[in-house]
Amino acid sequence: MIQTWRLDCPDQTLVLAVRDSALAAIVYWGASLPDGENLQTIARAGELDVTGGMLDVNPALSVCPQASDSFPGQPGMTIRGEDGAPLMPKFSFERADEGQGALALHFRDVDLGLRYVAHFAIDAETRMISTRAELESDVVIRLDWLAAPVMPAPQLSDTMLDFSGRWVGEFQSNITPWSAGIRMRESRVGRSDHAHFPALIVPCRGASNTQGQAYAFHYGWSGGHRMIAEELPDGRRQVQFGHASGTQITPANRFETGTLYAVYSNTGLNGCAVGFQRHLRDRIVEWPDRDRSRPVHYNCWEAVYFDHDVTVLKDLATRAAALGAERFVLDDGWFGVRDDDTTSLGDWLLDARKYPDGLTPLIDHVQGLGMRFGIWFEPEMVNPHSDLYKAHPDWILGGSDQILGRQQMVLDMAQPQVCDYLFARIDTVLRNYQIDYIKWDHNRVLPYPDAVQTEGTYALIDRLRAAHPMTEIESCASGGGRVDFGILERTQRVWLSDSNDARERLRIQHNAALFLPMVVTGSHVGPRTCHTSGRVFDIRFRAWVAAARHMGFEMDPRELTSEEAEVLREVTSWWKANRDWRQDADILRLDSADPSVIAEQQQAADGGRFVVFAGLADTSAQIAPRPLRLTQLDGAQMYRITVLNRADAPTLSRGSPLLKQGSMEVSGAYLMQNGITLPWSFPDTMWVIEGVAI
Structure with missing residues (x-):
């Protein structure tokens, strides 16, 4: 049977x-x-x-x-x-x-x-x-x-x-x-x-x-x-x-x-x-407000690290807002005596040395600039040099003689009193201040794997979200160490990698797009000299790589030249003008004839418009660029195609291809069967091509 x-x-x-x-x-x-x-x-x-x-x-x-x-x-x-x-x-x-x-x-x-x-x-x-x-x-x-x-x-x-x-x-x-x-x-x-x-x-x-x-x-x-x-x-x-x-x-x-x-x-x-x-x-993903546009993000980490000074942070916020930022995130260093990564995890009490008047002056300044305010926590972790560990050494997962990771241990999230304590401390901060965003970090692997640990973390996040339903949470675990649909049932954004190296991000984002939409994938414009690779990239490349996902800045805006600041403002303005339709767009990876080119097509839900990001991540094997085929267009439909940043072509780009001169109108069949021929460029260049159905 x-x-x-x-x-x-x-x-x-x-x-x-x-x-x-x-x-x-x-x-x-x-x-x-x-x-x-x-x-x-x-x-x-x-x-x-x-x-x-x-x-x-x-x-x-x-x-x-x-x-x-x-x-x-x-x-x-x-x-x-x-x-x-x-x-x-x-x-x-x-x-x-x-x-x-x-x-x-x-x-x-x-x-x-x-x-x-x-x-x-x-x-x-x-x-x-x-x-x-x-x-x-x-x-x-x-x-x-x-x-x-x-x-x-x-x-x-x-x-x-x-x-x-x-x-x-x-x-x-x-x-x-x-x-x-x-x-x-x-x-x-x-x-x-x-x-x-x-x-x-x-x-x-x-x-x-x-x-x-x-x-x-x-x-x-x-x-x-x-x-x-x-x-x-x-x-x-x-x-x-x-x-x-x-x-x-x-x-x-x-x-x-x-x-x-x-x-x-x-x-x-x-x-x-x-x-x-x-x-x-x-x-x-459960959105506090699904119709609210995703805000441009500013995170202060790579600008100040643990060196918090309210006057400096206000200045950073002012500069970030002038560049187009809409959310300011205060990263690690605001609590305990947290001057480096050896101390204070688990205490979650404001450092009165750095914030003698509390967070209110900084938050008021940020909100006065029209920005929202977010803050960093690493709830599942504890430093041996902390008040919490001294009071409750029995709250850790594993033995007291375990190998430390980033100078820290892991709290045992299976113990109800641990989760109650963490809820109380985080809840107090969220109730005392106007904070609607948490960067939730996780910088140390467990001393041994235990499924109950994850279940306890899930329960804590669920409890906090029930108490603060309009607070968004970003999942960060030394960057992309905890990116999965389980954590995203409880969070609204992931920090895909701690690398702000635009070339590395280009490939990381490209592969992650097999699973993650733009709307949850944080990507930030990093410093001129990348802090994790030491490489130096032009602001145009850094900005456009970040603009391919949920855009933000994570650098010291005081280092920007006037020209760099203007480029960043222009790219950010473009991102804001296009973010609403792109929030519901499909990211389609393109088959590039040139393996040096990493390209994708972000297509609107109604198919009426798209944007192509084509990044040259290495020196091409041939002299001239190969055509880039697009995908999933209406073959009979005519499209107006424009290279948005054609002015970025270097002086060695000496020819006059059509798209360097202006827009062109071609069929979807042509775009899918022949493709777009782009101008010549150096490596570490991103071409941005807009397409609109006529």
Whole structure:
């Protein structure tokens, strides 16, 4: 007996089947099937033949592959009794709960007293599949591994794409060939982390940014994850995501995975990217005021570091406002005796030496300039040299002899008194002053990974947001160390990297756009000499790279020449004039014929306008620029194309191509088949091209 279910959205169908009351399996996932497709046939059509050297029946690649079925690959669950003895469940189908675009499949192992539920939902507008697993037990058990419902991977794929990185070098792409066996990646530092963004993309053969088929996954959890992409001996492929193994340390009766987000695309990697961008922006992020324009950001960190002086900060605010800033963020150094990073984390009391009259004089000045005010916290951390640690050494996670990180330890967020204390201190600051923005930092990996730590942090943020619903929060963890859909259920912005090196940011932003929309991705104009790389970049390049995302400044505006200040004002004015339509735009990565060019097309929701950012990140191999093809335009529509910053062409650009002289009007077909021919430029140049449907 076979029971089947299907979930559909435009361009995508997911079919699940239960055979003989066993665990369900995904028997089809891909382009939309006709409404009248016989799902019983689909469930049987993919059955594998059996030959020598195999079991008489192929063990199912189910939503939770079972070791008890002699499954030859990684099981979807590894559990033990409270005494440590391995348990080998064998689940049977119990019931299905169906709703609009949603399905929950319930299974039970009566002998072991276990219940397993696989949840699936599909969003008709964003095209995103969301899935998670629950496990309950009649008795306390130990969980080593629980995968979110296991998804199949296509066999017409030669490679997989995932992302590694480091501090100031996040979102570096890895391309790995498929082969027999497992590619396993695991973040075990207690956060999603710079080195292990929790995602995987599986392009089918011939896919690119703009064309072909691709499948993509993201695990929405901030506490460390495990990813498995496995090819079985029989050729089948599975993808598993779950919490990092062994991080649910305490025996319990109930466990639940994070949400695994998955999407199929028949328009290349961009189809996956658009699904993630829209779902995050429109379904996951909770905006205090969705209709409010995103403000231009000024952060004082790289201008003053810990050297806070109210007179200097007021001057910085005045200069930032004159450049176009609309929010002023007071970074680390305002509390305790915080003159460097060795002391005072955890105390969260205003430093009277630096602020003898409190924050009110600075906030009044900032608000008098028409700006909002934000402030920095690092709530989960404590310095050994702090009043909090001296009073409560038992509040830390791990032993007192642990290796420090950035001169700090981690507070044990599983202890209710820790979270109560942090809530009280942060709540007091927010109630005493007109603050509507928090930069929430996390600068140290955990001494050991523990899922309860993340759950405690989530609960604290949820509690603060309930008390201060109009306060926005930025997730920062030494830059991009905690960027995932789990933290973004509770925050409205991410600080993608501590690097303000415009060349590095260009590539980091380009890769992150496979998952993140412009509206949540902070990007700042850094100092003339970058503090993390030592490189020097022209203000035009720095400004346009920042303008490609949620724009801000993070430098000392006193260093700007009058010409640099004017350039920054002009770019900022352009950003403000275009931010509202760009907040809902899709970021489409372009396939560049020149590998030195990193380019993207941001397209309005109605398709009537777009902007292309084309950054030259290296010296081209050929003399003249190659045409840059655009994507997803109406082939029959005419567009007016303008290079916004054509005056930036250097003197060595000696020719007279049309776009150096003014606008041109061409069809979408021409733009997609031939592309735009740009002026010659030096490396570290960003061309900005506007397109409007005529």
